[in-house]
Amino acid sequence: MIVWLNGTHGAGKTTTAALVQQLIPDSRIFDAESVGETLMGVHPGLPETDNFQNWPPWRQLVVETARRILQYTGGTLIMPMTVLVEAYWREISEGIAAHNIRLHHFVLHADQDTLRRRIMADEVMEPSNFRLNHLAMYDEASNAWLHNAAEVIDTTQLTPSQVASLVAKSVERS
Template identity: 65%
Template structure:
């Protein structure tokens, strides 16, 4: 099974994913961003883009990586990754479904003011124009398709631990 944690930067995906993995039996975190980093390391580089998700190989490589890891380890993979382009989400989710891998899709949501504050005051990454630039695309995706495709966990006023508890309860209850 895949437990996909979607949502924009600052919503708490990375922190929450580690906590969710601790609460689910035989769960591991697989960050699909690492697949993008592999592609970014190709020399000479792939065509210029502002987001590795636009590279055609990224999406099927995410599916294949998850499939192979699950085949090897069993259990569940908790995958924290922002996917705001609906066709990209369909390609990934359909690819996993085609391999018989169930997905529980969650969106970690916070209001815009909270997200801006978290990004501005991030002690690890610091303020990031890349992260700020994704706030409006996230809001658009949330309005048009994303919140209908997933269980929304509002992290505006709860801790990552509380979000993880809600996700684990939902996964284990199904």
Template identity: 65%
Template sequence: MIVWLNGTHGVGKTTTAALVQELLPGSHVFDAEKVGETLMDVRPALPPTGNFQDWAPWRPLVVETARHVLDFVGGTLVMPMTVLVEEYWREISGGLAAHGIPVRHLVLHAEPDTLRARILGDTVLGPSPFRLAYVDAYAHAARTWLHADAQVVDTTHRTAAEVAAQVVAALP
């Protein structure tokens, strides 16, 4: 199974994924951003974009990489990855379904003011214009398709440990 932790940049997906891994025996964290970083290494050959998810190879590579990793390590993959474009999510989730891989799609949510405060106050990554740029895109996706497609876990007034516990409790 794959536990996909969606939500915008700065909401706590990576932190939550590590805590979920501690709580869920046999689970492994797989960050699909690494697939994007690999594609960035061949960037001169790819068209310019502000987000590697826009490159057509990224989505099927995420599916195939996750499938092979899951076949190799077994258990559950916890995947913290923002996907705010519905077409991209349909391509990824459909590809995983075609391989018979069940996906539990959860969205970590925080109110926009909370997100901005977290991003601006991040002591590890520092304030990030890239992350701030996605707050409004997330709000749009949440309103139009994302919250209807996934189980929403509100992180606004919860600690990372509480969010991770709620994620694990939501699993079959």
């Protein structure tokens, strides 16, 4: 099974993933960003882009890597990764389904002011214009398709532990 934690920067995906891992037995975290980092290291480089998700191999390799990890380890993969382009999400989710892997898709949501505040106060990743610039894209995706494609958890007034508990309970019920 895959538990995909979607949402924009500052929503709490990374923090929640670590806490969910403690609540779901035999689970592990796979950050699909590592696939993008691998592709960025290809020399000579792949076509110029401002987002590695635009490279078709990223989407294909995320599906294949997740499948292979699960095939090797079993259990549950927790994947904290923002995907805001509907066609990309469709490609990934259909790829996962083609391998008969159960997928639980969550969107961790917070209002724009809370997201900005969290990004600016982030001591690990530090404030980032890249992260701030994606807030509008997240808002657009949320209204167009994203919130209809997942279970939405509003993290604005919740602690990370409360969010993780809601995710784990939802997975347990299904």
